[in-house]
Amino acid sequence: MVKKDDYTQHISAQFNTELEDIRSNFLAMGGMVEKQVVDAITSLLEADSRLAEKVQAADKQINQMERQIDEELVRILARRQPAASDLRFIIAIGKSITDLERIGDEAAKVARYALALAEEGESPRGYVESRHIGNQVRAMVHDALDAFARFDADLAFRVMQDDSAIDTEYKTSLRALMTYMMEDPRSISRVLNVMWVLRSLERIGDHARNISEQLIFLVKGSDVRHTSYEEIERKLQQDN
Amino acid sequence: MVKKDDYTQHISAQFNTELEDIRSNFLAMGGMVEKQVVDAITSLLEADSRLAEKVQAADKQINQMERQIDEELVRILARRQPAASDLRFIIAIGKSITDLERIGDEAAKVARYALALAEEGESPRGYVESRHIGNQVRAMVHDALDAFARFDADLAFRVMQDDSAIDTEYKTSLRALMTYMMEDPRSISRVLNVMWVLRSLERIGDHARNISEQLIFLVKGSDVRHTSYEEIERKLQQDN
Numbered sequence: 001m002v003k004k005d006d007y008t009q010h011i012s013a014q015f016n017t018e019l020e021d022i023r024s025n026f027l028a029m030g031g032m033v034e035k036q037v038v039d040a041i042t043s044l045l046e047a048d049s050r051l052a053e054k055v056q057a058a059d060k061q062i063n064q065m066e067r068q069i070d071e072e073l074v075r076i077l078a079r080r081q082p083a084a085s086d087l088r089f090i091i092a093i094g095k096s097i098t099d100l101e102r103i104g105d106e107a108a109k110v111a112r113y114a115l116a117l118a119e120e121g122e123s124p125r126g127y128v129e130s131r132h133i134g135n136q137v138r139a140m141v142h143d144a145l146d147a148f149a150r151f152d153a154d155l156a157f158r159v160m161q162d163d164s165a166i167d168t169e170y171k172t173s174l175r176a177l178m179t180y181m182m183e184d185p186r187s188i189s190r191v192l193n194v195m196w197v198l199r200s201l202e203r204i205g206d207h208a209r210n211i212s213e214q215l216i217f218l219v220k221g222s223d224v225r226h227t228s229y230e231e232i233e234r235k236l237q238q239d240n
Numbered sequence: 241m242v243k244k245d246d247y248t249q250h251i252s253a254q255f256n257t258e259l260e261d262i263r264s265n266f267l268a269m270g271g272m273v274e275k276q277v278v279d280a281i282t283s284l285l286e287a288d289s290r291l292a293e294k295v296q297a298a299d300k301q302i303n304q305m306e307r308q309i310d311e312e313l314v315r316i317l318a319r320r321q322p323a324a325s326d327l328r329f330i331i332a333i334g335k336s337i338t339d340l341e342r343i344g345d346e347a348a349k350v351a352r353y354a355l356a357l358a359e360e361g362e363s364p365r366g367y368v369e370s371r372h373i374g375n376q377v378r379a380m381v382h383d384a385l386d387a388f389a390r391f392d393a394d395l396a397f398r399v400m401q402d403d404s405a406i407d408t409e410y411k412t413s414l415r416a417l418m419t420y421m422m423e424d425p426r427s428i429s430r431v432l433n434v435m436w437v438l439r440s441l442e443r444i445g446d447h448a449r450n451i452s453e454q455l456i457f458l459v460k461g462s463d464v465r466h467t468s469y470e471e472i473e474r475k476l477q478q479d480n
Contacts, residue, residue, distance in 0.1 A: 091334075
């Protein structure tokens with residue numbers, strides 16, 4: 001005979017499996033997105049048009065994954081009455097997949113500019129900056145996902161701080177590129193393409209930061225969007 | 241004596257009030273964001289630094305509203321077990337406030353460039369384009385909110401189509417601005433600021449489109465992100 005308690009536990013175990021599935025689908029989507037960022041930057045730096053085209057084509061799969069996870073989340077919300085902590089998890093994932101999808105969009109844009117730049121011929125101007133900022137945002141995406149995988153709010157906080165560092169470097173790079181343009185107006189079109197790349201990379205950093213904010217909300221229960229670093233640090237220390 | 245039916249109705253009426261509150265808070269937030277867009281564009285075109293500063297300051301209020309509505313949504317999800325249609329509503333609002341908040345961010349950026357441009361002195365180059373695209377995206381934000389207020393999927397679909405038109409104009413404008421730069425390299429810094437303005441305006445259009453997609457999902461129950469216009473049109477006609 002199945003006792004009520006068994007039944008409840010069964011339901012709950014099934015629910016756990018559903019949540020675990022969502023978590024692993026989210027991380028799988030994250031892994032794909034991270035690969036897109038890496039490939040997009042590589043296609044740019046190595047003027048590899050074939051790789052750039054691959055990145056553009058793979059963007060559809062990421063969109064597809066977002067829809068699929070989104071549907072799973074809605075199904076869970078409709079069928080279960082998630083407790084507060086599960087609800088927080090479902091909401092954090094729901095918001096974070098939007099950011100992942102947009103990171104994918106920006107990677108596809110970088111690939112588009114990589115194609116344009118490969119056609120126009122080599123443009124070493126701004127490539128140092130692209131490589132540098134590119135490596136950093138790619139690490140941010142990795143760390144944001146890692147923070148999610150390990151429920152590590154401290155790591156997520158470091159991603160938020162990295163984002164501020166990148167914003168500063170981004171502005172410095174833009175000024176450097178502007179100087180190149182003025183020195184050599186014939187390079188304007190090429191240098192602009194590099195600027196758009198940097199812009200996309202900077203946005204990828206923003207999205208990684210958003211994902212990190214969601215993770216902190218999930219782990220600590222406090223909404224750290226639009227909050228000063230000092231205040232976030234205080235909150236993180238309080239709970240440790 | 242309170243009958244069970246009355247009680248249920250009372251609970252339900254209270255729930256309705258909560259949903260209605262969220263809807264009106266969402267539209268109020270939307271109204272503020274729309275005003276920010278209008279003010280940001282005006283501050284740019286009229287080189288009105290005071291108005292630009294006002295836009296920057298008001299961005300905090302919008303962030304605050306997003307958090308507040310977000311908390312209300314989570315509270316409702318935790319306390320009620322919303323039926324499928326209410327759930328869809330809650331999710332659509334949850335996603336749309338993120339887009340509203342980001343429209344606010346872009347308006348604040350436009351205000352920042354307006355300040356920089358006002359300091360550098362007048363730059364008529366690109367202002368025609370900014371005015372034109374600015375008026376269009378401001379209408380898109382208005383229509384997207386209007387579609388939400390009236391549950392008008394057809395209007396939301398028109399916003400989606402407007403966004404494609406703007407993307408085309410945006411690209412044309414960028415080419416024009418690039419030509420100005422080449423013709424007069426001393427104008428590069430100013431023209432770049434105008435380019436960033438156009439970029440922000442174009443993103444505002446993207447966010448208005450996202451909100452419209454959410455409304456279509458809400459009214460028609462089908463996810464129209466990454467879907468061709470022909471297919472969306474077919475879906476809209478099927479249900480009419």
